[in-house]
Every structure is written in C-alpha cells, then in structure tokens.
Amino acid sequence: MERRGDTCRRLSSVSKLPGSDEPFLQLRGIHKRFGGVHALRGVDLTIRTGEAYHLLGENGCGKSTAIKIISGAYEPSDGEIVLDGRSRRALTPLMAMEAGIETVYQDLSLLPNLTVEENVALGEQLVGGKGRLLRGLDRRRLVETARRALTEVGLDPTPALMRTKVADLPLAIRQRVAIARAIACEARLVIMDEPTTSLTRHEVETLIEVVGRLRAQNVAVLFVTHKLEECYRIGGQAIVFRDGQSVAQAPIDSFSRSRLAELMTGRPIEAQRYRRAAPQPEILFRARGLSAGRHFEDVDITLRRGEILGITGLSDSGRNELSLALAGHLPLTAGELTIAGEKVRIARPADAIALGIGYVPEDRLSEGLFLEKSIYANETPLILDRIAGFLGLLDDRKGRAEARRISAEMQLNTDDIDLPVGALSGGNQQRVLIGRWLSIEPKLLILHGPTVGVDVGSKDTIYRAIQAMSERGIGLIIVSDDLPELLQNCDRIAVMNGGRIVDELRAEGADEDRLYQTMVASERDAAE
Numbered sequence: 001m002e003r004r005g006d007t008c009r010r011l012s013s014v015s016k017l018p019g020s021d022e023p024f025l026q027l028r029g030i031h032k033r034f035g036g037v038h039a040l041r042g043v044d045l046t047i048r049t050g051e052a053y054h055l056l057g058e059n060g061c062g063k064s065t066a067i068k069i070i071s072g073a074y075e076p077s078d079g080e081i082v083l084d085g086r087s088r089r090a091l092t093p094l095m096a097m098e099a100g101i102e103t104v105y106q107d108l109s110l111l112p113n114l115t116v117e118e119n120v121a122l123g124e125q126l127v128g129g130k131g132r133l134l135r136g137l138d139r140r141r142l143v144e145t146a147r148r149a150l151t152e153v154g155l156d157p158t159p160a161l162m163r164t165k166v167a168d169l170p171l172a173i174r175q176r177v178a179i180a181r182a183i184a185c186e187a188r189l190v191i192m193d194e195p196t197t198s199l200t201r202h203e204v205e206t207l208i209e210v211v212g213r214l215r216a217q218n219v220a221v222l223f224v225t226h227k228l229e230e231c232y233r234i235g236g237q238a239i240v241f242r243d244g245q246s247v248a249q250a251p252i253d254s255f256s257r258s259r260l261a262e263l264m265t266g267r268p269i270e271a272q273r274y275r276r277a278a279p280q281p282e283i284l285f286r287a288r289g290l291s292a293g294r295h296f297e298d299v300d301i302t303l304r305r306g307e308i309l310g311i312t313g314l315s316d317s318g319r320n321e322l323s324l325a326l327a328g329h330l331p332l333t334a335g336e337l338t339i340a341g342e343k344v345r346i347a348r349p350a351d352a353i354a355l356g357i358g359y360v361p362e363d364r365l366s367e368g369l370f371l372e373k374s375i376y377a378n379e380t381p382l383i384l385d386r387i388a389g390f391l392g393l394l395d396d397r398k399g400r401a402e403a404r405r406i407s408a409e410m411q412l413n414t415d416d417i418d419l420p421v422g423a424l425s426g427g428n429q430q431r432v433l434i435g436r437w438l439s440i441e442p443k444l445l446i447l448h449g450p451t452v453g454v455d456v457g458s459k460d461t462i463y464r465a466i467q468a469m470s471e472r473g474i475g476l477i478i479v480s481d482d483l484p485e486l487l488q489n490c491d492r493i494a495v496m497n498g499g500r501i502v503d504e505l506r507a508e509g510a511d512e513d514r515l516y517q518t519m520v521a522s523e524r525d526a527a528e
C-alpha cells in the first residue's frame with residue numbers, strides 16, 4: 001500500500017528541487033460567486049515553500065473563501081490553480097491533502113475526545129493509510145512520527161502528554177498539537193486562520209518560533225490575520241485583498257503600516273496614537289484592596305474622568321477576572337469601591353449597570369449579541385424603560401431614533417437598523433456592541449478585547465469612538481493583549497501577574513518592546 005510519504009515524493013518530483021524558483025501553488029484570476037455574491041473577483045497569489053505569507057484585508061474581503069479554494073473545500077467559479085507546476089480548474093480536499101496543504105482552523109479541527117498521540121497520528125494515518133487501524137508495527141511507527149512532530153513544535157512528548165485528551169489541554173497547546181499533526185502529514189503549506197486570536201503575547205512568541213522551524217524545513221505558512229504587528233515580527237510576504245480582489249503581494253517590510261492599511265481599506269489610515277485629550281482632574285472611580293478568591297488580590301485602581309486605563313498581562317494574570325468583577329459578573333471577596341467619591345457595592349451585573357458601569361465582553365458572539373435580532377434591538381436593550389411610552393408599550397419612534405443616533409456615532413456601514421446583527425461583519429458587530437452603552441452614557445466603560453478579530457478599518461473607527469467617549473468624560477478601562485492597541489489609546493497601562501498589578505507605565509512614549517519586557521520581567525519575578 002502506498003504511504004503518504006511516497007505520495008508526497010511522487011507529487012514533489014513534478015516540481016523542481018527545494019530552492020528552485022518554481023512556486024508550490026499559484027492562484028490565477030480566481031473568481032468565486034455564491035449566488036448573487038461575487039466574493040472573489042480575479043484573485044492572483046503565489047506561494048513558495050519555505051516562506052511565510054500574511055493574507056490581509058478587511059472583514060468580508062474574501063480571505064476565508066480563498067483559503068477554502070486552496071484547501072479544496074470550494075470550487076472556483078472561474079480561473080486557474082497551478083499546484084506543483086500542474087494547472088487545474090479546482091482542487092478537491094484529497095488532492096490538497098495529498099499535495100501537503102494542511103489548514104489549522106480557529107476551532108483547530110482536532111478530535112477533543114482522542115489523545116494527543118491519537119490526534120497527531122490520525123492525521124498521518126488518514127492521509128497515508130486511508131483509514132487503517134492503529135495496530136502492531138504501524139502503531140509503533142505512528143507513535144514515533146507523532147513524537148517527532150510534537151518535538152518540532154516545541155512540546156516534550158512525554159507519555160503523560162501523549163495520553164492526555166486534547167479536550168483537557170489549554171488552547172495554546174492544542175494549537176501546537178494541531179500544527180504537529182500538519183507536520184506529521186508532511187505538510188508543505190500550513191494555513192493558519194487567525195491563529196493568535198486567543199493567545200497571549202507569550203504564547204504568540206512560541207508560535208512565531210514554531211513558524212521559523214517550519215520555514216527552515218521548507219514548509220510554507222499562510223496566515224490569515226488582522227494583527228499587523230505580528231506579521232512584521234514574523235516577516236515574509238504580505239498578500240493584500242480588497243473587495244474580493246488581490247491588490248498587492250510583496251515582502252511585508254516593503255510596506256509601511258499606513259500603506260498596508262490604505263491598500264486594505266482604499267482610504268488613508270495613519271498608524272497613530274489616537275490618544276490626544278488629557279483626563280480631567282476629578283477622580284471618577286477608585287478601587288482599594290480588591291480581591292476575588294484565588295483570581296486576584298489587593299488590586300488598587302484610580303481612574304479620573306475621561307481617563308483611559310489599559311490592563312494587560314500574560315495568561316492567568318487575573319486581568320480577565322478583574323474586569324468581570326468590576327462589571328458584577330464575578331463576586332468580590334474583599335475591597336472597597338467608590339464612584340465620584342461615594343462608596344458603592346457591586347454584587348451583580350445589574351448593580352454595575354445601575355451605577356453606570358458598562359462592560360463589553362471579549363466574546364461578542366456568545367456573550368454579547370443577539371445575532372438573529374436587529375441592530376435596533378441590539379442597540380437599545382438597556383433603555384427599554386426610557387423608550388416605554390403610554391401603558392409601558394415601547395415607543396418605537398423614540399427607540400428607532402436612538403438606534404439611528406448610535407449607529408451614526410459608531411459609523412456602521414449600513415443605515416438599515418432592522419438588519420439582523422448576524423448579517424454584519426465582525427467589525428460592525430463589535431461597533432453595535434460598544435454602541436449599546438452609548439444609550440445610557442455610562443460613567444465607566446470596561447472593554448475586554450475591543451478589537452479581537454476586527455479589521456484595520458473597523459479598528460480605526462472603534463478607536464475614534466473610544467476617544468470621543470473619553471472626551472465626554474467617560475472613564476474607560478481596556479483589557480487587552482493587543483499591546484499596540486493599548487499604547488495607541490491609553491493614558492496609563494497596568495500590567496498584571498499572578499492576580500496582582502505588578503507594574504504601571506505611562507502609555508505615551510512607551511514602546512511595545514518595553515511594555516512586553518515589563519510583562520515578561522514581572523512573570524520572571526513572580527516565578528522566582
């Protein structure tokens with residue numbers, strides 16, 4: 001029976017030796033229509049092994065559609081795919097797999113109830129043996145392959161790890177297992193769909209090292225991402241899409257940040273510090289000695305009116321729990337809170353809302369939005385009492401006027417407030433979620449990961465909205481892993497570790513490396 005490796009070697013023999021100029025894969029003039037939607041409108045791109053690529057573009061510009069065409073999930077409506085020197089109209093998933101194209105999706109496509117060893121070995125088994133059972137000599141060989149692949153991604157393949165169920169692993173490790181599976185399949189192109197969305201900066205660094213190793217083994221890596229800073233750190237080529245067309249492909253270092261943003265959006269966007277205004281002198285919010293069980297302890301925060309405080313930290317630092325507790329979603333076990341000098345108590349989300357504290361969760365899809373409901377319904381749930389008219393019936397005219405005002409302030413890309421939120425791009429959904437709080441003009445707004453998965457154009461709009469709120473005197477706390485985001489928007493940045501605030505710096509003049517060093521140093525100190 002033919003093995004996966006043999007298949008690969010046979011296919012590779014069509015192409016020239018490593019280091020040749022022959023591309024591994026080319027899309028030429030690719031179109032894709034979904035009924036009336038023309039998602040790809042003449043896309044060209046070229047992938048060579050051993051190189052990293054960053055597929056960049058606004059939400060809805062066709063990135064996912066393009067990777068689905070490359071992985072054989074979608075058939076193009078028109079155009080040509082050249083794989084290993086052979087021209088084809090379309091690829092099937094099997095053709096893509098046999099050529100060594102592996103995709104690590106955000107859900108990682110691992111089987112959660114199988115062990116690490118089984119997951120890694122299974123990929124190889126499926127491609128190579130097409131469903132043979134793991135037994136006898138084969139099993140030993142597969143385990144050996146799994147071990148080698150796990151070592152490649154920097155994991156120690158101890159028997160304990162090999163036998164752990166994937167469901168029991170933290171996300172960052174699961175991701176490396178998924179990449180190990182691709183390596184075990186002798187991948188020549190690994191596609192990663194927004195791989196760093198849920199990773200901390202520290203975990204991102206590890207992923208970047210893994211990418212370096214893949215490239216050294218002559219594997220190509222194609223990232224779909226919205227995080228420009230990470231692309232620059234990884235290096236390689238940028239492929240830019242706009243409205244279903246490929247508008248540029250060149251080494252990423254040949255583009256400035258603002259040039260890339262302009263190519264993606266078609267409008268000039270300067271890489272800039274958004275923070276201009278200074279906070280007002282009056283203290284708006286003060287927390288002293290806040291603790292929540294084992295999550296965080298003895299946290300002090302002072303926030304002036306109109307001030308923007310960033311909170312960051314590595315995994316398990318307690319920053320997420322702190323933001324949840326301030327919004328009443330996690331009980332505080334000790335500490336004192338004052339708003340405008342008055343002592344307050346927050347035991348439930350309703351207490352926080354009544355005090356004028358808003359909270360925008362990181363996971364907008366499962367925690368924040370009612371996807372099947374309209375923009376109008378999603379923007380006005382906090383003011384149902386205010387838009388209630390005679391006999392408590394909703395005053396539709398008032399409510400709609402309020403929804404229109406919020407949509408305009410958040411610059412939604414549609415005027416139709418009856419559109420279901422599920423039909424909007426990620427960036428517009430996030431604007432609806434933040435905009436909801438504008439209806440009650442909160443005193444303090446806590447934003448958790450306000451631009452996760454959001455494209456560069458929407459980020460710009462969201463940052464401007466944040467600044468406008470601060471200028472009206474709203475205090476803001478941004479909890480984020482996105483260090484450029486914190487540096488561009490905040491007055492101060494607090495670094496958390498082990499449930500405590502271990503450092504605080506002024507955002508102006510601080511650079512990203514310095515902030516990162518502060519985070520890492522605090523982690524080292526905590527470990528010692």
Ligand SMILES: Nc1ncnc2c1ncn2[C@@H]1O[C@H](COP(=O)(O)OP(=O)(O)OP(=O)(O)O)[C@@H](O)[C@H]1O
Pocket residue numbers: 034037038039057058059060061062063064065066425426
């Ligand atoms: N199966 C489908 N049926 C109909 N329309 C689709 C389908 N898949 C994608 N589209 C549309 O094609 C366009 C491109 O979508 P795609 O998901 O490829 O964009 P994207 O760049 O990956 O966006 P994001 O950054 O939000 O993930 C969008 O207008 C989208 O609504």
